[in-house]
């Protein structure tokens with residue numbers, strides 16, 4: 001695992017039951033080379049002492065905005081500038097609400113508002129508090145401001161309930177920081193990576209459309225991983241409820257035809273094309289100009305095929321290194337191999353989607369498991385977070401590009 005050597009992490013600890021896990025978190029962050037300074041809320045002090053954090057971090061702990069000695073030198077601004085990264089773990093529902101509202105009523109919230117460093121948050125709360133629409137709205141609001149969330153995880157809770165809300169384990173938090181942080185090899189430095197993500201919508205009439213369950217999460221995770229690997233990234237996105245990852249140039253589209261156009265507008269200097277979007281295969285031949293009325297009769301929709309975006313890219317005289325996704329509900333690898341050949345791809349990611357024991361897999365979830373297949377090899381990537389799989393996929397793409405000798409594919413057309 002790459003480490004966080006000399007990374008300056010400001011750890012905010014807030015007043016949740018999981019505050020005690022902050023001690024292990026500091027220890028693990030230091031093990032991978034990070035420097036850690038801890039700031040506690042007054043709530044956190046009810047659970048763990050500042051002395052404990054001081055002992056494990058080897059740095060003075062701050063917990064008061066009105067500390068006359070520290071503030072003589074504008075200590076809160078100095079701390080906000082010092083940090084390469086702010087990590088709030090555990091983050092209470094109350095702290096997340098304060099962060100979303102842009103409040104600065106204690107030292108930690110003031111620091112979060114005053115820093116240019118990326119802010120990462122590991123929530124920890126009762127499952128009902130997490131599911132509450134107020135908390136969910138705050139989380140979505142923060143995601144649009146590029147705050148990164150780690151977890152929460154699912155499982156037994158201190159309150160005796162079971163569900164989503166407990167803080168991710170310290171080891172997982174450290175792994176997420178390493179994945180999304182400074183330790184990623186710049187394997188795609190100077191490359192232009194073009195990615196499609198999300199579903200498309202094909203109009204039936206002005207108020208209805210045909211679409212699918214794609215959330216866009218896999219494509220967005222790949223966009224993040226490509227940026228972390230040093231690439232310039234263009235993300236052509238269907239309608240999704242996700243924030244644009246930092247450093248990504250996003251082009252919004254709705255239909256397959258619009259996605260086709262946007263891809264061909266951007267593909268000219270692309271070195272890599274990764275098609276994760278779940279593009280509709282069919283669209284209504286003649287969308288109605290006005291809302292179709294309920295008449296009691298059945299309605300027949302005549303569908304036609306949409307343009308095949310992936311095949312149109314690999315048919316270009318100078319096609320980028322082309323990666324497809326095969327989302328299937330059965331015989332996934334068989335279909336994937338057929339698609340690899342038929343569409344003349346450099347690589348395909350086989351991904352099972354649909355219902356598994358009543359639970360959706362692949363679509364909409366934060367985890368995935370895939371097999372990456374190319375003409376003379378394959379690699380199984382076991383179940384992991386989509387971001388972690390995205391980093392592995394980017395590394396495989398960089399390796400295959402190096403092995404085939406050029407940024408551009410050397411397939412014969």
Ligand SMILES: Cc1cc2nc3c(=O)[nH]c(=O)nc-3n(C[C@H](O)[C@H](O)[C@H](O)COP(=O)(O)O)c2cc1C
Nearest residue numbers: 014015016017018041043044092093094095124125
């Ligand atoms: C015993 C106890 C445990 C609590 N655990 C949590 C928790 O796990 N998550 C949470 O969001 N709030 C929890 N709370 C409520 C917070 O402590 C409270 O909202 C407080 O205002 C948070 O302040 P802070 O975010 O500034 O630390 C708990 C309260 C008590 C008394």
